[in-house]
Amino acid sequence: xxxxxxxxxxxxxxxxxxxxxxxxxxxxxxxxxxxxxxxxxxxxxxxxxxxxxxxxxxxxxxxxxxxxxxxxxxxxxxxxxxxxxxxxxxxxxxxxxxxxxxxxxxxxxxxxxxxxxxxxxxxxxxxxxxxxxxxxxxxxxxxxxxxxxxxxxxxxxxxxxxxxxxxxxxxxxxxxxxxxxxxxxxxxxxxxxxxxxxxxxxxxxxxxxxxxxxxxxxxxxxxxxxxxxxxxxxxxxxxxxxxxxxxxxxxxxxxxxxxxxxxxxxxxxxxxxxxxxxxxxxxxxxxxxxxxxxxxxxxxxxxxxxxxxxxxxxxxxxxxxxxxxxxxxxxxxxxxxxxxxxxxxxxxxxxxxxxxxxxxxxxxxxxxxxxxxxxxxxxxxxxxxxxxxx
Numbered sequence: 576x577x578x579x580x581x582x583x584x585x586x587x588x589x590x591x592x593x594x595x596x597x598x599x600x601x602x603x604x605x606x607x608x609x610x611x612x613x614x615x616x617x618x619x620x621x622x623x624x625x626x627x628x629x630x631x632x633x634x635x636x637x638x639x640x641x642x643x644x645x646x647x648x649x650x651x652x653x654x655x656x657x658x659x660x661x662x663x664x665x666x667x668x669x670x671x672x673x674x675x676x677x678x679x680x681x682x683x684x685x686x687x688x689x690x691x692x693x694x695x696x697x698x699x700x701x702x703x704x705x706x707x708x709x710x711x712x713x714x715x716x717x718x719x720x721x722x723x724x725x726x727x728x729x730x731x732x733x734x735x736x737x738x739x740x741x742x743x744x745x746x747x748x749x750x751x752x753x754x755x756x757x758x759x760x761x762x763x764x765x766x767x768x769x770x771x772x773x774x775x776x777x778x779x780x781x782x783x784x785x786x787x788x789x790x791x792x793x794x795x796x797x798x799x800x801x802x803x804x805x806x807x808x809x810x811x812x813x814x815x816x817x818x819x820x821x822x823x824x825x826x827x828x829x830x831x832x833x834x835x836x837x838x839x840x841x842x843x844x845x846x847x848x849x850x851x852x853x854x855x856x857x858x859x860x861x862x863x864x865x866x867x868x869x870x871x872x873x874x875x876x877x878x879x880x881x882x883x884x885x886x887x888x889x890x891x892x893x894x895x896x897x898x899x900x901x902x903x904x905x906x907x908x909x910x911x912x913x914x915x916x917x918x919x920x921x922x923x924x925x926x927x928x929x930x931x932x933x934x935x936x937x938x939x940x941x942x943x944x945x946x947x948x949x950x951x952x953x954x955x956x957x958x959x960x961x962x963x964x965x
Contacts, residue, residue, distance in 0.1 A: 693823020
């Protein structure tokens with residue numbers, strides 16, 4: 576029996592907690608906290624403690640064409656029919672859970688194809704406060720259920736309370752509301768309740784915390800002029816946003832879609848609201864590591880490596896780029912997303928960059944200025960490297 580620990584990043588929320596995947600005889604069997612991470616300091620939430628399960632549940636291991644198992648050559652050939660659609664007729668829906676390096680390749684692929692690219696329920700916004708700085712705030716305004724969405728970020732808010740901070744809450748009834756000192760239950764964020772504004776104005780170190788995909792909260796927060804923690808709910812939501820990839824909706828003109836699907840165990844089905852629209856398209860190609868609701872409506876399903884079956888980097892909500900490390904090999908017959916994109920591009924008659932994750936990060940840093948101040952070697956340190964704000 577061979578056992579090892581692989582230090583990597585949790586596949587769930589945007590806090591970016593480090594953890595150790597326990598690998599025995601080539602399979603992930605458990606999780607242990609990482610005490611070297613300044614993000615989580617040896618702590619994990621209930622989702623993080625079950626991160627090993629996200630690699631193993633419902634895996635897709637063979638290509639599928641029109642509901643029947645197929646070989647890779649046939650599946651790639653059929654998927655390459657995406658090329659026949661005009662720029663305004665094709666979209667690429669990518670996942671904010673894949674690495675920065677792979678996201679860069681999806682971005683390049685989309686531009687070469689002339690396709691619009693975006694994410695489902697994605698967000699935007701630049702935080703002006705770091706994770707560790709939250710605990711030093713003296714008044715915190717939470718817009719929505721931020722503490723349940725990102726539990727270890729919520730721990731910093733609780734630390735601020737223990738240090739004497741006042742926690743104000745505006746939003747629907749939730750776990751965060753239960754923790755707050757002053758609560759206004761509402762489904763809308765049109766304006767601050769009476770008294771909230773004065774408390775924030777008189778605070779020495781006020782902060783507002785909200786989800787990046789909550790546009791109403793963002794609008795209210797922007798008018799406050801105080802430090803903001805803009806929280807992304809996926810492990811690489813911030814990195815995806817820094818590449819200019821935001822929310823995307825299907826238009827009447829959309830006839831075909833390539834979907835990079837990545838929904839780890841215990842997460843909600845983010846595709847439920849667009850499933851009917853995708854099903855009505857002429858061609859829907861899904862690249863996925865695990866079964867999702869997309870599997871039933873896709874014309875073609877291409878099995879790809881799961882998180883932690885390849886190396887790369889991810890960027891947490893505060894802009895900390897950290898190393899996601901390969902823990903195990905993919906099942907036989909499964910390809911990396913990089914390989915799939917390269918084969919598709921070749922079949923369609925164009926090329927995309929190729930190379931090691933380090934080479935892809937260097938190429939990414941050369942094009943996206945936010946990543947231009949760091950090297951792969953620096954990111955490998957437990958604390959990672961912060962992106963440069965532009």
